[in-house]
Amino acid sequence: MDVSDIACLDPVRKALLDDLDEGFAELYGAHRGVVFSTALRLSGRWADAEDLTAETFLRAYRAVAGYDHGRIAELRPRAWLLTILMNIWRNCARAKSRKPPPDLQDEPVDTVDPREGVEEAAERRETGDELAGLLALLPEEQRVAVVLRHVVDLPVSEIAEVLNMPQGTVKSHVSRGLKRLRALGGAR
Template identity: 85%
Template structure:
């Protein structure tokens, strides 16, 4: 048995062929990355942009990695790290610009194949959660999303956010407490 036989399918595919392996990486993690981006940004269009940029940067990085680095890669945590860095940079850049005029923003059209009532409930719940998450400080929002939306373990969140595990636990705890307070006030 070779060393590559012990690898997960994504890393094995990346080692076999970068382009096909990247397609496997994208297929495996696109939903997770988009969901995380949506919870972090609170806006569908921003989440799409964040997701596209994260995968673009991931591909560029992989093209420069040697086989040992790819073999040691933890794809989920690595992609979340890339996404978090892009999100922080975008948030920093947005804080320097005046807010856009939202009156001209297009309205998302519902999917006609979806059950209307189910879609409305899901959208209302998602919108409420996004709004509440948007009220949290960035570090708490990131920790809560990575823990309870992405379901990363505390050790991986610490790696992604580049903070100690105890700080991750504190951010998650305080973020959840604040979400409960905000949710109860409605």
Template identity: 85%
Template sequence: MLDDLDEGFAELYGAYRGLVFSTALRLSGRWADAEDLTAEAFLRAYRALAGYDRDRVAALQPRAWLMTILMNVWRNCARTRSRKPPPDLREEPVDTVDPGEGVEAAAVRHETGDELAELLGRLPDEQRAAVVLRHVVDLPVSEIAEVLKIPQGTVKSHVSRGLKRLRALGGAR
């Protein structure tokens, strides 16, 4: 990215699009919302990079930086949604198909993914974000604290409480 922003950004996108999308999907719980969040996060990332000097680009930690942008986009969307109720859309979730995957394995994956998304959706936003960043994205606590702009102890607390609540919700089924 230091020499050619467009080519470097294409490589950044290729390396992190799956991670950003899967995080967005776990945060939002809806495929279409995750696509929108991912697109907006990468658009903001590109615009930001265009204004950064060489030293800032060289010092960039892309994973944490992209997660910070995604979290900001997600919070902004949630804030906007809370002010304006969404229309009644009865959308069926779209699922990707792996041609090498057997029918039984696909059914189990789909069921597990839907159940996890539903359970994550029942967590408070701060716990959901911390659990997703820790156990889906696999960020260390220090990076999660940086992304969420909260102390590391608070991150640990949100993750612990979120996992405890997920266990309770999963057991109540």
């Protein structure tokens, strides 16, 4: 990779090539929202989303520390991070399915982001709870595809990369998921 190639890179990848720690801070700043939002929609719980997000960035840092300059230059950060998130989420879901369900008395009644106001929290919670409830009723492949397309706003090509499936399959999952959501939403 020569100097002219580096100049054409987006700021995050350029920063990663210049200084791993500062570059990773930029990567985190640029993508933490999309990773957290995706984790929240997949898990349905604020605390789980925070854990998934933290684990995603921890694993990403460990991975990128071992990458050579060529691999960093070719990196598609958003798709790469969401792929890591999806793998962690699937592994957690698999592990949870092997354990007995937790005692519901230990669950917190309400989780609120301390940075938002009361009105915003109430509105977000009402809308978020309804959406989370409907999304939870979808089969996993449809739920994930709908979240990545319409909550995270990824293009179909990136979703296909994250989920490691053909674009046509992604489109089908999104379409069927939306159709089912409309039917479920009308039934409530």
